[in-house]
Amino acid sequence: xxxxxxxxxxxxxxxxxxxxxxxxxxxxxxxxxxxxxxxxxxxxxxxxxxxxxxxxxxxxxxxxxxxxxxxxxxxxxxxxxxxxxxxxxxxxxxxxxxxxxxxxxxxxxxxxxxxxxxxxxxxxxxxxxxxxxxxxxxxxxxxxxxxxxxxxxxxxxxxxxxxxxxxxxxxxxxxxxxxxxxxxxxxxxxxxxxxxxxxxxxxxxxxxxxxxxxxxxxxxxxxxxxxxxxxxxxxxxxxxxxxxxxxxxxxxxxxxxxxxxxxxxxxxxxxxxxxxxxxxxxxxxxxxxxxxxxxxxxxxxxxxxxxxxxxxxxxxxxxxxxxxxxxxxxxxxxxxxxxxxxxxxxxxxxxxxxxxxxxxxxxxxxxxxxxxxxxxxxxxxxxxxxxxxxxxxxxxxxxxxxxxxxxxxxxxxxxxxxxx
Numbered sequence: 001x002x003x004x005x006x007x008x009x010x011x012x013x014x015x016x017x018x019x020x021x022x023x024x025x026x027x028x029x030x031x032x033x034x035x036x037x038x039x040x041x042x043x044x045x046x047x048x049x050x051x052x053x054x055x056x057x058x059x060x061x062x063x064x065x066x067x068x069x070x071x072x073x074x075x076x077x078x079x080x081x082x083x084x085x086x087x088x089x090x091x092x093x094x095x096x097x098x099x100x101x102x103x104x105x106x107x108x109x110x111x112x113x114x115x116x117x118x119x120x121x122x123x124x125x126x127x128x129x130x131x132x133x134x135x136x137x138x139x140x141x142x143x144x145x146x147x148x149x150x151x152x153x154x155x156x157x158x159x160x161x162x163x164x165x166x167x168x169x170x171x172x173x174x175x176x177x178x179x180x181x182x183x184x185x186x187x188x189x190x191x192x193x194x195x196x197x198x199x200x201x202x203x204x205x206x207x208x209x210x211x212x213x214x215x216x217x218x219x220x221x222x223x224x225x226x227x228x229x230x231x232x233x234x235x236x237x238x239x240x241x242x243x244x245x246x247x248x249x250x251x252x253x254x255x256x257x258x259x260x261x262x263x264x265x266x267x268x269x270x271x272x273x274x275x276x277x278x279x280x281x282x283x284x285x286x287x288x289x290x291x292x293x294x295x296x297x298x299x300x301x302x303x304x305x306x307x308x309x310x311x312x313x314x315x316x317x318x319x320x321x322x323x324x325x326x327x328x329x330x331x332x333x334x335x336x337x338x339x340x341x342x343x344x345x346x347x348x349x350x351x352x353x354x355x356x357x358x359x360x361x362x363x364x365x366x367x368x369x370x371x372x373x374x375x376x377x378x379x380x381x382x383x384x385x386x387x388x389x390x391x392x393x394x395x396x397x398x399x400x401x402x403x404x405x406x407x408x409x410x411x412x413x414x415x416x417x418x419x420x
Contacts (some may be wrong), residue, residue, distance in 0.1 A: 011144070011332075012039050013046065016130070020076060020103040023128040024096055027082075028108040030132030031262035031287055032203055033182050036108040037080050039132070043106060044078040052077070054084040067091035076106045083111040083210070093122040100126070110207055115260035134179030134288045136328040138419040145419045148329040148337065151354065151362045155393050155411070163401040164414035168370060171399050171415060172303055175314075175321045178290015189299060196294035200224065200263070207261045214257070219244060223254050227264055228286050228295035232319035232351070234343070235266060235284040255284075262287050267323065270342040270353045279343045289321035311368075318368040318415075322397055323352050325418045326364060342379060350379040350394070361387055363394035370400045372412050380410055 016039070019026050028036045037053075044051045052070060054060045063070045063079075067088040071077055072095065082088055092105055113129050138145035150157030177184055177192065180199070186192040204220050214220065226240050241251040258264045266282040286292040293299075298317065302310050330337050335356050342363070343349040350363040363380050380394035395411040403413040 012132075013042055015331075016043055016106065017046070019128055019130070020106065022102055024100050024102050025092065025105040025107065025123055025127040026076075027113050027123075027127050027129045028106070028132055029113055029129055029262075030110070031134070031180075032110045032207070033180055033199065034132050034134050035181060036110070036132055040078055040080055040106065040108050043076075047076060047078075049074045049076065049078055051080055053080045054088075055081045060084050063088060068094065071095055071105070075104050077104065079105070079107045081110060082107045083109045083116070083207070086116070089122040093126070096123075096126055110203075110261060111211060112260045112262060115256065130331070133324065133328045133331075134290075135181055135184065136179065136325055136419065137174065137416075140179070140184065141419065143419070144332060145325075145329050147418045148326060148333045148354065149335075151364070151395065152335065152337075152356060152360060152392060155405075155409075158393075158395055158411045158413050158417060159403045159405060160417070160420075164403075164416050164420070165401075166414065166416040168399050169300075171318070172300060172314075175289045175318055176293045176298065176300065178288040178293070179324075180288060180290065183290055192290065193294045193297075193299075196291055199291075200295070203261050203263060208257050211260060212253075212257060214254075216246075219246070220254060220258070223251065224258055224263060225295045227255070227258070227284055228292040229313065230284060230316075231286045231292050232283060232316040232323070234279065234281045236281070263291070267352070268340050270340040270350075277345045279345060283341050285320045285323055286317075287324070289317050289324065292317045292320060315368040318399075319351055319366045322364070322366040322415060322418065326352055326354070342383060344379075344382070348379040348382050350383055353383070359390050360392050361390050362392050365394070365396045366415070367396060367398045369398055372396050372398050372400070372406075377406065377410055384409055 016026060028039065030036055040051055052059060052063060054063060064085045067085060068091045071088060071091045079088065136145060183192045183195050186195055200221060208220060209217065222244065223240060226243060237251045237255060238248050241248040255264065265285055265287055267285055268282045269280045296313055298310060298314060303314060327339060338355045340353045341351060342353050351366050352364040354362045363383050365376060365380055367376055376396050384391045384394060391409065393409045393411065395413050397413055397415045399415055401414060403417060405411050
């Protein structure tokens with residue numbers, strides 16, 4: 001698939017240009033190869049400045065030797081992969097102590113800023129962090145998605161009079177492909193899976209081990225695969241620890257490292273107390289459905305065989321795919337949402353709960369099936385009935401063709417309504 005990078009870069013450039021008029025430091029955070037460097041180069045060209053690429057060993061050594069010199073370059077000072085030379089953040093802080101004008105620094109990093117050691121979080125309160133995800137389905141099609149806005153403010157926008165033409169095979173292909181630009185551009189599924197394997201090795205060798213010298217380095221890919229097998233499920237570090245005969249605290253530390261380099265993210269439990277029977281454990285999601293499928297060796301051929309265990313794994317990956325697609329839209333939504341999941345101890349759940357700053361709440365349930373059953377609404381009904389008017393609507397997304405209102409504030413829609 002050809003990826004319309006120029007359209008994506010142009011849109012994000014406008015966002016960054018606007019933020020640079022307001023903030024002294026912009027930090028673009030995200031996994032490797034999602035397009036941070038491309039965006040930084042485009043922004044640097046627009047301002048007529050150079051990029052300091054700290055992935056380049058010679059540049060890294062020069063900046064490490066004299067960070068104070070390099071942070072006084074023409075503005076905005078653009079630094080790629082800042083995590084390689086963390087003292088540069090202290091040099092930037094010293095400059096900002098003298099001059100806190102907006103638009104001074106634009107940084108990218110493949111290590112989550114919030115997970116840096118406290119001593120390295122020099123710019124907390126002065127840096128605006130923008131998270132970049134792998135490509136959304138809308139970005140790959142050259143359109144800006146509005147599902148999140150429609151979910152909150154336009155219920156009629158969830159329903160279409162015409163049936164979706166996206167087939168189950170279409171969904172399988174896009175879920176297995178994921179959204180990393182290089183992977184999506186690979187000519188065959190095998191070439192894509194090979195890229196994902198190399199990508200995991202690169203991130204662990206270049207980024208994880210730079211953060212922490214891990215003695216049991218070979219365990220990290222195995223834990224990542226275990227998390228892929230548990231994607232879209234409640235995070236249970238104790239179970240992972242038992243599987244590898246490791247201490248629970250060690251496994252927790254390894255999971256945090258994988259989060260720090262954007263391979264895994266947590267979706268917290270819904271915060272409003274509705275009863276004592278609500279689970280407070282977070283869910284774990286891989287950052288990309290294609291990465292999860294590659295780690296579990298799920299292919300179109302295996303899906304065609306319809307083995308129950310493979311279909312179960314695919315259902316979890318499909319949930320991760322849909323949840324991540326909605327989270328990506330937060331970057332250009334009309335409001336600033338918070339996200340969580342909801343689950344009771346007797347199994348009633350909502351895969352994604354979206355909340356506005358003024359307390360409006362909507363729920364999304366995902367089903368990797370071509371039909372929707374009455375019991376698929378159990379969690380959404382519970383939220384609706386407990387929250388009253390605060391609950392604006394819920395939707396079950398599925399792999400079927402029709403969209404409709406099922407009952408009061410509860411809808412059914414094809415999965416492609418996320419981007420169509």
